[in-house]
Amino acid sequence: MTGALYFLALLSSTMASARVGLWGQGRNGTGDWEGKRCTCDAFLPSSTFPVKDLVVIEQTAVEITHKLELEMGKLETYESKLTAYAEKIVNLTAEIERMEKNPDSYTEAHLQDVKVEIKQVEALIVELQASIQGSTTVLESLRVQVNAMVVTLTKLEKTHDKNLVLVTRREYTNIQLQLEECERRHQELFNPNIGSCAHTGIIRVSKPFVSQLNAHLNSGYKYGGWGKDSKPVHGSESMYWYAGYSSPSIVDIKLYADYKNLILRNNFQHHNLQSGWTGTGNNFIVRDNTLYYQVNNPFSMAKLNFTSMKYDYRVVPKASSRFSYSHSYSQGFDFAADESGLWVTYASEESGGRLILAKINEPSFGIEQERQTSVYKPGVTNAFMVCGVLYAVRTVDIQTEEIFYKYDTNTKRESYVSISFERFQETFANLxxxxxxxxxxxxxxxxxxxxxxxxxxxxxATDESPALLS
Known part of the structure; x- marks a missing residue:
């Protein structure tokens, strides 16, 4: 590719020189024809392709690929070590149980041997933990580099011929896929807490991980959402979904078999909702292969099952369409899913625009466990659920959002918190x-x-205060 880049630089330079000559003959040129000299005002084009930027990206891509290969090799080593450690722990546990049942059958020397083995396993675990932490740091560093690459490539695509960036874009996409796979395997190996609610809530949010511009490759599609099925059916655990629009009308949704196909924009299903199923708003989700979203005629919750293509809706008498999030239009219902089930938030005239949280009974598609909070919905940018706790978000400044409020349905208590995180772009439609x-x-x-x-x-947690309603 370096040879091709050199050719592009040479071609760009030659074209620029040619333009200078033509400008001098046809515009502000002054000539000394006897001396065969010519002077002119030269205006070099500002759109000469920045080959140096592509060279830097190419070199970075090679470095990241090498580091990823090393990390993938480490993961294989971790897997084999974990298997060996688990076997050692099982054997030691069985041995200690036998000793407890029949202590007189073992000598002091035997006891010392068991103690040594326990110390060895402890040392191995400490060693593995250090290795894991090192890999986590490397992966976070690589993610930062990849994000920088996508910003540069996006800028080049907007200001120059996209065909010249295409080869590098493909290389970058491959790196993204390798990094995602490495992170996925790392998470599966070393995050046993997935699905567990044995914690007291969120304490930190990471930097934004930017995958790419949407499947339409158009920043004008500001409305919509993306993500994974929160309760995937068997065989669809890796599935992603995406729906994006230029207005807050839900007209279709695309499903992708996995992250790779999402990035490559290769959907395996494309559902058109315009035949009587059109929705409104942005905070829709996919759960159990079913789309949950808002419709306006009548104003209600709606769902569409992608397996049976069965459509259903429910009017919520108290819900008002007059209260929306601060940066979202027509967002009466906000659907959310967590470890404990399916939820929806809305506001009512009776609540004075304050956010109401309700659990959805999935089989009947009915409302239950309705709670009113003290948060005024138009002052909130978005909200989500984690382990039965509602978290509300607001804008701090042009780059920063803040989780500022939570309501715990388990204790029926609310509290105010301050957990800031960064946005990639100024506005967002779905969280x-x-x-x-x-x-x-x-x-x-x-x-x-x-x-x-x-x-x-x-x-x-020690910062909780009684909620308004129990």
């Missing part, structure tokens, strides 16, 4: 938590963005 990987998925001004979450697994 939802997925319990299958404990990530936040944001549709941020046309870009696929996600965040890792950190939870407090060690201490009890």
């Amino acid at each position: 939802d938590y997925n319990p299958t990987d404990q990530k936040l998925y944001m549709y941020n001004n046309g870009y696929y963005v996600n965040y890792h979450l950190w939870f407090n697994h060690t201490t009890k």
Whole structure:
């Protein structure tokens, strides 16, 4: 590819020189024809292709690929070590149980041998933990580099001939896929807490992980969402979905077999909702292969099962269409899913625009466990559920969002918190938590963005105050 880049640079330079000569003959040129000299005002084009930027990206891609190969090799080593450690622990446990049942059958020397083996396993575990932490740091560093690459490539595509960036874009996509696979395997190996609610809530949100511009490759598709099925049917655990529009009308949705196909824009299903199923708003989700979303005629909750293609809707008498999120239009219902089930938030005239949280009975598609909060919905940018706790988000400044409020349905208590996180672009339309990987998925001004979450697994919350309603 370096030879091709050199040719592009040479061609670009030659074309620029040619333009200078033509400009001099036809415009502000002054000539000394006897001396065969000519002077002119030269205006070099500002759109000369920045080959240096592509060379830097190419070199970075090679470095990242090499590092990823090393990390993938480490993961294989981790897997074999974990298997060996688990076997050692099982054998030691069985041995200790036998000793407890019949202590007189073992000598002091035998006891010392068992103690040595326990110390060895402890040392191996400490060693593995250090290796895991090192890999996590490397993966986070690589993610930062990949994000920088996508920003540069997007800029080049907007300002120059896209065909010249195509080869590098393919290389970048391959790197993204390798990094995603490496992170996925790392998470599966070393995050046993997926699906667990043995914590007291969110304590930190990661930097934004930007996948790419939407499947339409158009930043004008500001409305919509993306993510994974929060309760996938068997065989669809890796499935992703995407729906993006230029207005807040839900007219179709695309399903992708896995992350690779999402990035390559290769959907295996495309459902058109315009035949009487059109919805409105942005905070829709996919759960159990079913789309949950809002419709306006009549104003109600709706669902469409992709397996049976059965459509259903429910009017919620108290819900009002007059109260929406601060940066979202026509967002009366906001659907959310977590480890404990399916939820919906809305506001009513009776509540004065304050957010109401309700559990959805999935078989009957009915409302239950309705709770009113003290949060005024038009002052909120979005909300999501984690382990039965509602988290509300608001804008701090042009780059920052803040989780500022939570309502715990388990204790029926609310509290105010301050957990800031960064947006990739200024506005976003959709923010939802997925319990299958404990990530936040944001549709941020046309870009696929996600965040890792950190939870407090060690201490009890102390900042809670009674909620308005129990």
